[in-house]
Amino acid sequence: MTIRMTTLLQRTRLLLRAHICHRTAIATSVQGHLPMKTILKKCYLSTNHKRPASSSPMGPCSVSLRSHTCGELRPEHAGEKVALYGWVQYLRQDLFVILRDYSGLTQVLISQDDGSLNEKLGELTVESVVKVTGTVRRRPEGQENTNMPTGDIEVLAENLEVLNTCRKLPFEIKDFVKKSEALRMQYRYLDLRSTRMQQNLRLRSQLSMRMREYLCHQHGFVDVETPTLFKRTPGGAKEFLVPSREPGRFYSLPQSPQQFKQLLMVAGVDRYFQFARCYRDEGSKPDRQPEFTQVDIEMSFVEQAGVMALVEGLLRYSWPPELGGLSQPFPCITYSEAMRDYGSDKPDTRFHMKLVDISEVFVNTKIEFLKSALGQSEGSIQAICVPDGGRLFKSKDLEALKETARSVFGQELSVLAVRPEGTLKSPLSKHLSPSDTEGLLGETGARPGDLLLVSACSLHTVRPLLGKLRLQCAELMEARGVTLRDPTAFHFLWIVDFPLFLPKEGEPGSLESAHHPFTAPVAQDAHLVYTEPLQVRGQHYDLVLNGCEVGGGSIRIHKAAEQLHVLKNILKEDVSVLSHLLEALDSGAPPHGGIALGLDRLISLMVRAPSIRDVIAFPKSFRGHDLMSQAPDYVSEEDLKPYHISVTWPPAKTEEK
Amino acid sequence: MTIRMTTLLQRTRLLLRAHICHRTAIATSVQGHLPMKTILKKCYLSTNHKRPASSSPMGPCSVSLRSHTCGELRPEHAGEKVALYGWVQYLRQDLFVILRDYSGLTQVLISQDDGSLNEKLGELTVESVVKVTGTVRRRPEGQENTNMPTGDIEVLAENLEVLNTCRKLPFEIKDFVKKSEALRMQYRYLDLRSTRMQQNLRLRSQLSMRMREYLCHQHGFVDVETPTLFKRTPGGAKEFLVPSREPGRFYSLPQSPQQFKQLLMVAGVDRYFQFARCYRDEGSKPDRQPEFTQVDIEMSFVEQAGVMALVEGLLRYSWPPELGGLSQPFPCITYSEAMRDYGSDKPDTRFHMKLVDISEVFVNTKIEFLKSALGQSEGSIQAICVPDGGRLFKSKDLEALKETARSVFGQELSVLAVRPEGTLKSPLSKHLSPSDTEGLLGETGARPGDLLLVSACSLHTVRPLLGKLRLQCAELMEARGVTLRDPTAFHFLWIVDFPLFLPKEGEPGSLESAHHPFTAPVAQDAHLVYTEPLQVRGQHYDLVLNGCEVGGGSIRIHKAAEQLHVLKNILKEDVSVLSHLLEALDSGAPPHGGIALGLDRLISLMVRAPSIRDVIAFPKSFRGHDLMSQAPDYVSEEDLKPYHISVTWPPAKTEEK
Structure with missing residues (x-):
């Protein structure tokens, strides 16, 4: 079947092709001294309806209107015609526009002879978005700026087009300008323009990609997405609720995909990972977020040492080279040793x-x-x-x-x-x-x-x-000026042999899980689960970096009878809410274990950010508010009706829509 | 600083090393005829505390207890000692155990001379999890199974260990056994063991990884995670609510990261993508899910043709080779042409x-x-x-x-x-x-x-x-048996030039956005926005595959005045709820546009699944229930208190915890 190509399609394709041609033409033009218009016309004429798909360029200027980013021009580009798009960083001496994008800065020179350009320059405001076309040239000798990667060149503007004018901003987009955290959050889209935040977000993206490569390509892991609308888990006091349209019934936003990852092992998925969005309603805790991301990993037919080796390999593979190498294997101490030597289960060993x-x-x-x-x-x-x-x-x-x-x-x-x-x-x-x-x-x-x-x-x-x-x-x-902890050091440390159960606070004689009820006991202690549960060590492992917990995991109980004993006899839980998990363990569950790494925390330590808010694009305030949009917000009674809920005590202040 | 290595650490490391050695030892053993025990002892003795990190093997058996997967043994492995872990698929003739994992099946032969092994065999149940150690050998001539990739060999068992016994299952894990959808959902962990579901989940993982590679490595995109706890959007009747601990205030689970992706462009992120979890509360619609995943993409300094070229390249790059090549560019027709020729804006052009x-x-x-x-x-x-x-x-x-x-x-x-x-x-x-x-x-x-x-x-x-x-x-x-649509064909099609506004149903004279209020008009029609809005075509594009919409996007309005006009004068929206977006557009917003691909739908079409539920690990039923865990579930009044809500009409049935 053929579908008639429309004039619109032809037009848009032509535009694109013209664009691709434009870059080629620009280069050709410089070398061959053909007028630009002639070359562009030739391109248009030679265009046919079938755009060869492989002709798309790659890199940051692919399928884009720009010919180069603001950070890439060097002396070898001298003589080239370029089209740059970016933000006005500075205006200098009624002569220069310093153009910025994520990749860097380029100095644009406005010739004083060009009246129309000078008029535009006069009206420009800082942070406006402009398009500049012009020719790259070496800066006059002595005017190079060695602090700027593009400091050897400038672009002599032939045209300048204001794409969007910027109003007066609440703060300057200069790295040296200090802003309050609240103001940064309210205008997060401006705050993210800073070099530091750009770097943090990009590092996070790169690190995640490297981790995925390691897990998928090197170790056969399967990326599986698990639901976030789930059932309330026993003791899930920190789980957000989501009302459904069925009266009285609620979903719950889980704190981790713990049940699902175990069920995937029962399902024979063998090796699972997910960059999982997790939710925890803790009210106002400093440097916690109501939603956060963990690198969630689970494997079948593996022991504790295997998971630990995998994580060490994962971090080695994804670690940014500029942060220096990681010595491996990571040191490993027991919980008892950590408490004995450091008085903490996440010791700072720097x-x-x-x-x-x-x-x-x-x-x-x-x-x-x-x-x-x-x-x-x-x-x-x-x-x-x-x-x-x-x-x-x-x-x-x-x-x-x-x-x-x-x-x-x-x-x-x-x-x-x-x-x-x-x-x-x-x-x-x-x-x-x-x-x-x-x-x-x-x-x-x-x-x-x-x-x-x-x-x-x-x-x-x-x-x-x-x-x-x-x-x-x-x-x-x-x-007092003592360099006690090397600020460039990254001290990873495993903590193992945690107790499996702890006395429950405020309830003498009762026990609770030190981590969660699915952790298997250390093999030698397995018999003690039935006799002296407080003496049992769990096959749990924590990963600590510079005194912060960045990960934790365990080998899980894979037999239904053992799991039932722990839930029912030791923890006195209502087992009916976990009946599906118990049934699953009875249906051919393999031995399995895994780990979850706190991605936000890990990256904040890597970039030495004072808060995890500095590595999250749109974080909540410590009260759980989005200061930009004012979420959470009031909802009308009308909008609550479909969910069969109403706001109760204290007398609710409701805003009608 | 040195940290004392513990005996536990030594032990676990030794276990791991022993394991790695084991594989080597097994191979050596076969060749050199040294008793296994001697070799393992040598391994232990030569182990030192510093395990060289680079020694970890890669692939699906890395850091694992098994030596091989159940799908990989071939005649060239004959003579090797192996350790296999898997599920009992079949028991045959009191002689054979057919062992299964995600990678395939292996036949294990239990010698009739070994009394203890035969006893274990007698007690084995189907789907139990076992460990088999033994020696690979060619099957006797004439007994090869050409339907089985491992059909030329079998493993002569030396030991068989039952790791977990499987109880009687609600249905057989055989691909030919038909199960009701409800039963499949209730026992999803068993349903996922089927060859088809294993393939679907693995294909999904691989496709996602390829897409990420294309976007990150080839086009400089940044993977940015955006919040899912957000503010209710105007007209967001399909947004789930999440009560906060502040009386009367609710978060909302957004239908897409639309606002955030645009704000990221204002922030200068330049090229953003995210595999975004989205939420839509539509009650019971067939083949819709309350949560779903979209490949969310946004770029600055790009036109419609650029986004379309990017998506074509993305699909070409990530398309599984076994599905055949994709011809490109994809055909493109206008909305008017689609309606004229097919009576649909998502025509099946097969x-x-x-x-x-x-x-x-x-x-x-x-x-x-x-x-x-x-x-x-x-x-x-x-x-x-x-x-x-x-x-x-x-x-x-x-x-x-x-x-x-x-x-x-x-x-x-x-x-x-x-x-x-x-x-x-x-x-x-x-x-x-x-x-x-x-x-x-x-x-x-x-x-x-x-x-x-x-x-x-x-x-x-x-x-x-x-x-x-x-x-x-x-x-x-x-x-009636006519092959009208080639079942192996994939017909991608772009639809462009949609109307920007439509008459609002039931409200004569009022207009609503055909897609969303952020879509920019086609340049030639821009002036009509102020005079004849119904005549305006939007810069919106839909991607259709075999008659299903698999993606949609647009070039966005990047000027605050235009956006304000559309929201206030045309759509009569309360602009105060979007004031942060309008402010952002006024703060130096670049021209930008993007697209979102529906990942669940795309993959279900690729694997020709009858429902998107077949490409989601743990889907909800069409009523939005998790049939395994019974979510959504009743929550006690006590648990609702922190959120200042109570269940209203009809008289609520509440379950006390």
């Missing part, structure tokens, strides 16, 4: 200052508060040593540290300074025997000038306390 | 049977109903000719066609059969003059044996009517 257990030193102490601490269940005396802390920390710093101990953990903190002669300066020191001092210095390795922070209480408190103070000290030291 | 305007033939007719039709405004008489229809169509077929005309369009249909001698058989024929007959046959090209379907009424009715009957005839003809 610096030392580990926790030291000094209980042994005081095993026979007479000092009352130490003695009483050691007497309690799991009582312990621990210290961290701040190198040169005596000099670095002022008394208000020490007060701040003590205040943290007091307000967050309800504990007193003892501070001991090591004097040049090796004695300790502290209200405590008069109670210390020489052997106490010797023991303290020996265990902590403290040297003259150092500061010892000592806390004595139960292990469950003293470790997180000193873990937090360790980080607070690091910040204080850096504020 | 077959002829175009609409023919036969008004001229009857311009002086005395036949009352024809005369009266021509007398009305835009009255027209039109026909389609069904080749060989006289023989093919039974009277009940003709009744069905007439019923469609009557019930859907309120019109009578005249049917005329062409007799062998060239006269017409019809109740109408006694009124037809010889010149009428001659004119009819001449205009329609009808030949003896053909059938003419004639309708006379206003153009706005007669075209859609015959357009619909044209498709109904095609189905009837195919049901």
Whole structure:
């Protein structure tokens, strides 16, 4: 069947072809000195209806009106006719227009002899969108700008067309202009024009693409999209609800595709991944977003070490070369070791200052508060040593540290300074025997000038306390000019052997999952699930980067009976809501496991952004608002009717449409 | 800083290394006749803490417990020791286990001499998950299975381990077993094990990856994720609502990232794409899904022809080679031509049977109903000719066609059969003059044996009517065994020059956008926007494949004044809700345009699936239910409280948790 080509089609095709020809013609023109019009006419004449598809150029100027981007012209382009499109970055000396696009800047020279061009120049406003046609030329000697990649050339304008005039803006689009976060969010489309945000978004796109290549091409993963309109999960208090048109029935926006990824393994998909949009309604938490993206991975017939090796390979493959290489395999410590050495399950291993257990030193102490601490269940005396802390920390710093101990953990903190002669300066020191001092210095390795922070209480408190103070000290030291943490370093770290269950807060005797109820126990501990669940380690692994959790995963329970036992007998959950999953496990579920990486967090650490908002195109404020469009917004009662809901207490302020 | 490697780490690393070694060892073992245990021990001994990262193998068995997939063994593997993991597809003759994974089947032979293996075999159930270790060997001569890619070999089992026993299933996992759609959906994890669904999901993943490569690597596009928790758009009656924790305020799940993609252009992102999850609450429409995926594309400094060329290149690049090549450029017709020739704006161009305007033939007719039709405004008489229809169509077929005309369009249909001698058989024929007959046959090209379907009424009715009957005839003809539409053909077609505005249904004098209010007018018609808006053609383009719309896009309005005029003066919208977009257009918005391709629909056509549900891993039923988990589900009043909503009329049935 043939379809008549329309005049419109002919016209649009011709335009395109003319455009392609234009670039060729421009080049030819320069070399062959044929007038442009003649060449363009020739192009038009030689056009036939069948545009050879392979003739489309590639790269950032393909199928575009421009001949070059604003960042690509170099001295070798001198003499070429070009068509540039971009934003007016600066206007200089009534002579120059500095044109910007995402790729860079180009200086455009308006000849003072051209009255009409000068008139246009006079009316130009910064950030207006213009088209410039002209000829590339080397800048006169001595006028090159070495700070600008295109600084050796300029474009002598033959024509300048204003495509859109920019009104007065709320802030200047200059990287050095500081703007408040609220203003940046309200005018996000302007904020995104900054070099930094352009780079962040582009890096994110490139990293994602590299990750996909690695998973698809190198390891046979299948990208599967799973639903976001799902059923509320047990304990899913942080799930957004979506009313349906059936009275009383709601979808739920899931926090992760956990159930679906496991069901895909039961379905024999073998290797699944997805850049999954996830939702979490946490109200206002700093640097959290109600929707976020995780790189979601699941595999069948794999063990913990296999998933870890895959992730290491994934990061190595996708890591931007400009950030330096990653040493592999990543170090790996157990949860117990992390808590023992760093007082945290996501330790920042870019610096030392580990926790030291000094209980042994005081095993026979007479000092009352130490003695009483050691007497309690799991009582312990621990210290961290701040190198040169005596000099670095002022008394208000020490007060701040003590205040943290007091307000967050309800504990007193003892501070001991090591004097040049090796004695300790502290209200405590008069109670210390020489052997106490010797023991303290020996265990902590403290040297003259150092500061010892000592806390004595139960292990469950003293470790997180000193873990937090360790980080607070690091910040204080850096504020005093000490380069404690190499700002270019990326310290990845695996944490393994987490407990599978934890005592439920506020409900003595009850247990909850440390991560989620689908995590399998470590093989050696499997029998303890039935006898001593608190002793069971889970096959869970967390990936930590520079002290932030960037990923977590586990080998899952793949047998229905085990899963039922955990849900019903240990966690006392209503199993009916997960009956489909239990049935699936009973239908030939393979051994499987996976991981999810927090993409927003990972990228924000890579680009050293202060917030994940800096790597998300349109983030919400910390109150969950879109400051640009004012979402969430009021909805009329009329619009709520189809969903059989109405707004209740407190008296609702509704806006009629 | 060094982190102490734990015993656990050593163990898991060792396991992995052992595994890698295992594969090597197996190969070595066969060649060198060393006992396996000795070799594995050597591997363990030679393992050091630093696993060289580059040693990880690639492909579908990387970081896995298996040595090979079930689809890859060939005669050249004979003699190799292998470890296979998979599902029991068949059990045959108390001797064979046919093992399945996503990649294929392998026959495993259980020696009758091995008592323990035979015992396990006796207890095996179909679809259980097992691990088999054994040796590959050629099948005895004459026992090869040429229908099976692995049919030349079998694996002589040395061990068989049941990893998970499968209970009795609701249906057999055999491609030939027919299941009801409801049952397939309830047990989707079993349904996905079928060869067809595995292929569909994998093809979808591969196609997406190819599209991404084309956009990122060849044309400099940036993958940007945009929010799905947004603000209700004007007229967004089909948008799901998401209650927030602020009383009366709701997010909305958008139908597309339209506003965000335009804002990204204002932000200077230049070329954006996203595989965007979109939401549309349409209640129960057949073959629609409440959430779906579109390939969302937007570019700056581009014209209509540029976007069309990009999409043609995108499809050519990503098109699976096994589906045959795509001829390019795609044909392109105007909306007027589509309506004139096919009575549809998404014509199926795989077959002829175009609409023919036969008004001229009857311009002086005395036949009352024809005369009266021509007398009305835009009255027209039109026909389609069904080749060989006289023989093919039974009277009940003709009744069905007439019923469609009557019930859907309120019109009578005249049917005329062409007799062998060239006269017409019809109740109408006694009124037809010889010149009428001659004119009819001449205009329609009808030949003896053909059938003419004639309708006379206003153009706005007669075209859609015959357009619909044209498709109904095609189905009837195919049901009678005529190969009208090549089942392997892919007919892409562009439709352009749509009207920009349409009269608003039920509101005389009011206008609405034919597509959306952001579409720019065709340049030549731009002045008519202020004077005769109904005459304005929009720079909108639809991509049609085999009669289904698979994409649509436009060049957008980039000037605030024009956009304001359209929203305020023409569409009478409340512009305050779009003030952020208008402000953005005033802040240096570049000319821009884009397109969105419906990924689910496109893939379903590619794999010739009867429904888009066949290319979505976990689709909803046509009532919007997840039949596996029973979403949407009832939520307790308690869980609604944080959102300040309650369920209203009709009396809500609520389930307490």
